[in-house]
Amino acid sequence: MTTPFRVEARPAPDGVLLAMSDQAATAVTGLFQLVVAVLGRGLLAPTLLRPSGPGSARELVDQLFPDAYPVPADAARFRDRHGAVMRAEVLAATRRVLERWRGAGTAVLDQRAVDDWLMVTGVAQFLFVERTKDVPPGQSESTESAQQRTLAALRSEIMRAACPELTPELRPVFARYCAVPSTWSN
Amino acid sequence: MDTGRRNGSTRRADTPCVAWLVDVVDDDVNTMLGVTYVLHRWCGLAVPDAARLMIQVNDAGSAEVARFDTQDEAERLVVRLATQGLHATVRSAG
Numbered sequence: 001m002t003t004p005f006r007v008e009a010r011p012a013p014d015g016v017l018l019a020m021s022d023q024a025a026t027a028v029t030g031l032f033q034l035v036v037a038v039l040g041r042g043l044l045a046p047t048l049l050r051p052s053g054p055g056s057a058r059e060l061v062d063q064l065f066p067d068a069y070p071v072p073a074d075a076a077r078f079r080d081r082h083g084a085v086m087r088a089e090v091l092a093a094t095r096r097v098l099e100r101w102r103g104a105g106t107a108v109l110d111q112r113a114v115d116d117w118l119m120v121t122g123v124a125q126f127l128f129v130e131r132t133k134d135v136p137p138g139q140s141e142s143t144e145s146a147q148q149r150t151l152a153a154l155r156s157e158i159m160r161a162a163c164p165e166l167t168p169e170l171r172p173v174f175a176r177y178c179a180v181p182s183t184w185s186n
Numbered sequence: 187m188d189t190g191r192r193n194g195s196t197r198r199a200d201t202p203c204v205a206w207l208v209d210v211v212d213d214d215v216n217t218m219l220g221v222t223y224v225l226h227r228w229c230g231l232a233v234p235d236a237a238r239l240m241i242q243v244n245d246a247g248s249a250e251v252a253r254f255d256t257q258d259e260a261e262r263l264v265v266r267l268a269t270q271g272l273h274a275t276v277r278s279a280g
Contacts, residue, residue: 066211066273068264078276082265089269115227122220122271131213131273152217159223166223169233173218173241 007154009161015110016161018117025103028154031147032094035124038064039091061087064126093119114162121151121158205279206260208252210272212243224270225251229263253279 006021007028020028037043044057065086067075093116101107109117128147160167210221218240225236229251242249251274254260260276267274 065268068261068268068275069277070275078261078264082261086265086269118223119269119271122216122224123269125215125271129215131215133214148215152215152220156217156219159219163223163226163233165233166219166226169237170219170222173237177218177244 005150007157009157011161011164012108014108016114016158017106017108018158018161019106022105024150025105027147027150029098029103031124031127031151032098032120034127035094035120036091036098038127039087039094060127063130064090064123066131090119090123094124109158109162111162114158117158118155118162121155125151205253205255206257207250207277207279208254208260208263208267209248209275209277210239210243210251210267211248211275213273216271218244221272224267224272228266228270248275 004021005024005027006019007024008019010017010019038057038060042057044060061083062079065079065083068078068082069075097113097116097120100113107113125148128151129145133145210225221240221243222233222236225231225239226233229236231239231251239249239251252260252263254263257276257278264274264276
């Protein structure tokens, strides 16, 4: 019998207390290991292939870090200047998270660890979805975005715990947008 | 060459006359909470100001979140925001 998928985070005296079910921890570990495979070894895992998605690891990495300039030549020069650093930072953060967390059911994250978790989850989302979704009306989102939803839920939990003042500040904003179709969720 | 003499003042030749702006661009993935948090944490914005800019990103498609005297400084922030999962861009105001 499997445990239900559960991720919770709460403020703690030393930072953020993160708790996960075994199922969630296994899933999240797998997602982070994919990040290491892509950024560390340049691998395009079969699970990341999708009909309209990137055809190579290089394209996938470019998708993770979108153009910083509208002119392609300027964007290319930006990648030349900063691409390696960005990939290295995210890879290093992912390795730190995996090394320190080791899939534990509970963990206390200090600010540095919170920053690492949010960096990894923030970038890793784009392994599974593109920034602009193109889901025709009436059709459900493709199954691979379940991984992105897992990462998004994890991000939200950690952010709310790390910065509790966000929730009361954003509640009226959420209320304003709930009635309006929006691509941004709570 | 314009030496920048205005009302008796002079401007150094290397005084930047172009501002470099960083914009955050909307996408279909990042949440309102996520964008607000990143702007608060990494752009030095108070939560209400970060929320206000997030709403602008959502409503208008993008928002200027910072401006710098040099392109290098602007690109450093873009790198920071990109490694947090946001789409940020650089443009000059001059």
